[in-house]
Structure formats: C-alpha cells, structure tokens
Amino acid sequence: MKVHFIAIGGSAMHNLAIALHKKGFEVTGSDDVLFEPSISRLSRYALLPDKNGWYPEKITDDLDAIILGMHARVDNSELLAAQRQNIKIYSYPEYIYEQSKEKLRVVIGGSHGKTTITSMILHALQAAGKQFDYLVGAQLEGFDTMVQLSDAPLIIIEGDEYLSSPIDLRPKFHLYKANIAVISGIAWDHINVFPTFENYTEQFEIFIQTIQPKGTLYYAGNDRILQQLIADNRSAVVKTAYQLPHYEAVNGITSIISEHNKYPLQVFGEHNLLNLEAARSVCNELGIKANDFYSSMVTFKGAARRLELLGKSETTNIYKDFAHSPSKLKATIHAVKSQFPHRKLIACMELHTFSSLNKEFLSEYNGCMDEADEAVVFIDAKTFAQKKLKPYDDAAVKAAFNMDDLLFFDKPQNLKTYVEEQDLTGKNLLLMSSGNFGGINLSELTGNILNK
Structure with missing residues (x-):
C-alpha cells in the first residue's frame, strides 16, 4: 500500500504514519510547519519531508490513499489535487x-x-x-x-x-x-x-x-x-x-x-x-x-502531562497537568489538595484553547479554582492575536473565576519570576495547561525552585 499524509506533523498523524511504515506501507507526507517531537520521530524512520510546504506534484496516480490531517485547510493544494484525481481520502480516525x-x-x-x-x-x-x-x-x-x-x-x-x-x-x-x-x-x-x-x-x-x-x-x-x-x-x-x-x-x-x-x-x-x-x-x-x-x-506512572511530578523536596511537590477545561481544573486541584491536606497549594493555569479564551465561555470557570490556596491565571498576550480574539484584562478574568484575589499574568517572564520568588516550603505547585506557558521551560523552572 502507498499512502500519503497531508499534514503529517500532527500528533496523531505522525504516529499513524510511523505505524503504517512499520506495517510495511510506503509512506510519504507533507506539512507547512513541523515541531518536535514530530521532526525527530519522522526523521528516525526516514519519513520527514525534505522541506516544509505543500506540493501537489506529490499527489500521483499510484497512491492508494490520502490521509488528511485537521491542520490542513479545505483549499490545500495537495487536497485539491487528490480530489481532482479521485484518490480515496481518509481522515485519520476513518x-x-x-x-x-x-x-x-x-x-x-x-x-x-x-x-x-x-x-x-x-x-x-x-x-x-x-x-x-x-x-x-x-x-x-x-x-x-x-x-x-x-x-x-x-x-x-x-x-x-x-x-x-x-x-x-x-x-x-x-x-x-x-x-x-x-x-x-x-x-x-x-x-x-x-x-x-x-x-x-x-x-x-x-x-x-x-x-x-x-x-x-x-x-x-x-x-x-x-x-x-x-x-x-x-x-x-x-x-x-x-x-x-x-x-x-x-x-x-x-x-x-x-x-x-x-x-x-x-x-x-x-x-x-x-x-x-x-x-x-x-x-x-x-x-x-x-x-x-x-x-x-501499582507500577502505572500515568500518562505524560497528567498530574506528572516534575520534582519534589521533603516539603514541596511540583506537578504539571494537561487540565484546561473547568471540570478538569476543578478535579485536578481537588486531587492535589486531598492527597496533601496539610500543604498549601499554589495552582497556576493557562487559558490557551479557543474555548477557554472565548469571553462568552469564560464564566464557566466560576468557582473552579476555589479550593486552591493561591490561584494564578496566565494568558500569553500573543495568544489572543494568534487566535484572532479580542483581548480582555485581569478584571474580566477575576470576575469570571469569581476570585478577587486571583493573580493574573500575560507575559511569560513575569509569571516565571513570580513563581521562582515564592517560598514553597510546606506548599505544592500545580501548573495546568494544554499549551506551554508561553515557552517557559518547566524542568528548568522546577530546578530553580527546588535548588534555592
């Protein structure tokens, strides 16, 4: 079987490409932007595109199937070429x-x-x-x-x-x-x-x-x-x-x-x-x-970024978690507070997804961080522009979460400085996001905190 991936760099897409390659399929692919770990993993199996971009000439009559990723647009030149040639097009779940x-x-x-x-x-x-x-x-x-x-x-x-x-x-x-x-x-x-x-x-x-x-x-x-x-x-x-x-x-x-x-x-x-x-x-x-x-x-350590322990000392644990929706946020905060009832909790979350940043949806976060001893919300100011959303200020966030004492940051360096300056003796730190906190290196941050 000969299969071509349009938007091969996606999380599921590049893993499916590798799986089919291991199964003996002939696999090719394209993408306009690729990030780690997709680059390294595709390269390991000689599946990394020679250069970024879309190339309709890759869509040849001998292809058995096209697998189309969500990152591609409906006017993608490779997709249009596949449609013109009546090549079978699948989504990856299909x-x-x-x-x-x-x-x-x-x-x-x-x-x-x-x-x-x-x-x-x-x-x-x-x-x-x-x-x-x-x-x-x-x-x-x-x-x-x-x-x-x-x-x-x-x-x-x-x-x-x-x-x-x-x-x-x-x-x-x-x-x-x-x-x-x-x-x-x-x-x-x-x-x-x-x-x-x-x-x-x-x-x-x-x-x-x-x-x-x-x-x-x-x-x-x-x-x-x-x-x-x-x-x-x-x-x-x-x-x-x-x-x-x-x-x-x-x-x-x-x-x-x-x-x-x-x-x-x-x-x-x-x-x-x-x-x-x-x-x-x-x-x-x-x-x-x-x-x-x-x-x-007993030996299950959890999935990556799901209450993952970044580091600990005798008096402090630092976790990162994928939580970003209101229900996930509330459940994760409750889990850490229940597991360590005698430690205070600094809970920091990033509003990053389209849904979470949408001002009409923001009120769904009402009360979801109440159990934290200190609540911090971060929005990378650049994210509003990237998602073409109208920015709002800390007052809107505090009102939505219904927390007057909530701390708000919109610059990664300011958030990093604040967290590093805290005395975490007898406290836990919980970092929650489906993003990356504006590029903050969380392993480095953990080391800076625990080695003070």
Whole structure:
C-alpha cells in the first residue's frame, strides 16, 4: 500500500504514519510547519519531508490513499489535487477504523480522562501479555509510539469528540464503531465547534448509537449529565455504571483496597480512581481479573502531562497537568489538595484553547479554582492575536473565576519570576495547561525552585 499524509506533523498523524511504515506501507507526507517531537520521530524512520510546504506534484496516480490531517485547510493544494484525481481520502480516525474493522474495538470517550483510562488499559494488557493495537493521545512509558497497527485481534482507541478533518466534520469517536465503549463524563468543551451545551451533549448520544450490536458501554456513575443521557437513551447496548473503588490515602500514598489486599498507586485523586475503575471494567471484559489488574496498576506512572511530578523536596511537590477545561481544573486541584491536606497549594493555569479564551465561555470557570490556596491565571498576550480574539484584562478574568484575589499574568517572564520568588516550603505547585506557558521551560523552572 502507498499512502500519503497531508499534514503529517500532527500528533496523531505522525504516529499513524510511523505505524503504517512499520506495517510495511510506503509512506510519504507533507506539512507547512513541523515541531518536535514530530521532526525527530519522522526523521528516525526516514519519513520527514525534505522541506516544509505543500506540493501537489506529490499527489500521483499510484497512491492508494490520502490521509488528511485537521491542520490542513479545505483549499490545500495537495487536497485539491487528490480530489481532482479521485484518490480515496481518509481522515485519520476513518483510516484507523479501516485498519481495525475486523478487530474487537474498545473506544474510550468522554470530556476528560480519556488518555488516562486508555493508558491504564494498555498498561494492564501489556502486563498480562495480551496482543493488541492502540491509539492513545499521549506518549506512554514502555510504548514507542502513540499508534500501533498489527495483526492483533484487539485495538484500544482513545475516542476524541473533536472533528475528524477539514472535509469530514464528524467527531472522531463517531467513526470507530465500538464493540466496548466508555464515557468518562460530559462537560461542555470545543465551543468553536459545538456552540451550545445541548449540541455538545448530542455528540455523546450519537456515539452511543454507533456502538455495535451486543456491545457494552461503561459510564461514570457519578456524572449527573451522563446519568440523564443514559436514562433517556434507548439503544440496546448493555450500559453499566462504574463508581469509586474502596481506597485509602495515607501519608501521600493512595491505595486500592480489594478483597483484603492493598495496592499502593503512583497516581492519585478521585478522578484518577474513577478512571481506574473504568479501565478495570474494560479489562474484566477482556479477561483480566481484578487482582491482576490492580497489581499491574501499582507500577502505572500515568500518562505524560497528567498530574506528572516534575520534582519534589521533603516539603514541596511540583506537578504539571494537561487540565484546561473547568471540570478538569476543578478535579485536578481537588486531587492535589486531598492527597496533601496539610500543604498549601499554589495552582497556576493557562487559558490557551479557543474555548477557554472565548469571553462568552469564560464564566464557566466560576468557582473552579476555589479550593486552591493561591490561584494564578496566565494568558500569553500573543495568544489572543494568534487566535484572532479580542483581548480582555485581569478584571474580566477575576470576575469570571469569581476570585478577587486571583493573580493574573500575560507575559511569560513575569509569571516565571513570580513563581521562582515564592517560598514553597510546606506548599505544592500545580501548573495546568494544554499549551506551554508561553515557552517557559518547566524542568528548568522546577530546578530553580527546588535548588534555592
């Protein structure tokens, strides 16, 4: 098979390109902008384009398929050439399904926790010696790439609800046709695509309808919105709620208690314990017993940027997390406060996504940082221009979060200086963003703080 990627540099796209290359496909690609780690990974497999840009001459009649990334535009010259030549064009989720339609498909959906649940399942399957393929949204320890496609009879897919491609406006998780599915919870997101809460919620109703006959859905039993959605749903699939497991948190260590055994974890927080039970439910259906699953979770360190420990001293832990939506923010802050109840918490988050920066959506953050002892919000002033949004000041942010004492920064250096000047003895620092805090080197920042 000969396949060409338009916008090969994307996170999922370059990993899929590598996966197909490993499978023996002839792979080419283009992109106008590439960043690390895509550059290094593509280069390692001789898949890095010779130069950036779009080159319609790469679209030749001998191509079996085009895989189109979301980064490309509808008027992309390579896309137009492929359309003129009637070459089959896939979005990457559509192509994942094409490669897995004969497999048992497990699809993890939800507004939050998708990556962690998927990662936990992969970790448990690997520990059990199972053969499986996967698509996950973060780099995981013990896995070379974020996508694997082989002859395995099973695939675990992180099912994003964002759009599939510039010419395929269906949410990705609608395309996978799950046999076993998870919905971890529903909290309004992606308002540039789903302008109302009802429109967003509808996508999960459609997702349930795509589950295959005799399929199974596991869902978070503590989510009221999800409870109502399930109650109203008439699909014939088996729907089973999962709840918090029995656990204890002692001296900063959370342990699962099951059948009189204790399993100390490296992750913590009620949201992670719910994620763990979603993963256990799936693994049980895949033939992994509870005690074997919990035993494997003892060595699970978490997915990249999900409550990732950057560094610690005897009195201070510094974490970074991907949290950026209101529900994720609230859950992550609660997790750190609950795990370390005697330490104060400085919680710093970056408003970075289109949804989070949208002034109409900003009020959704009301109260979500209340549990922090000190709340800091950062918006890189350049981001407003990049996303073509009208800037607003600290007063608007304080009003939206309903916190008069909230600290606001719009220049990376000012934020870095402020954090480095804090005495963190007896305190934890939590850095939350789907961006990069204006390019601040968080490893360097951590070292500066802990080595004072």
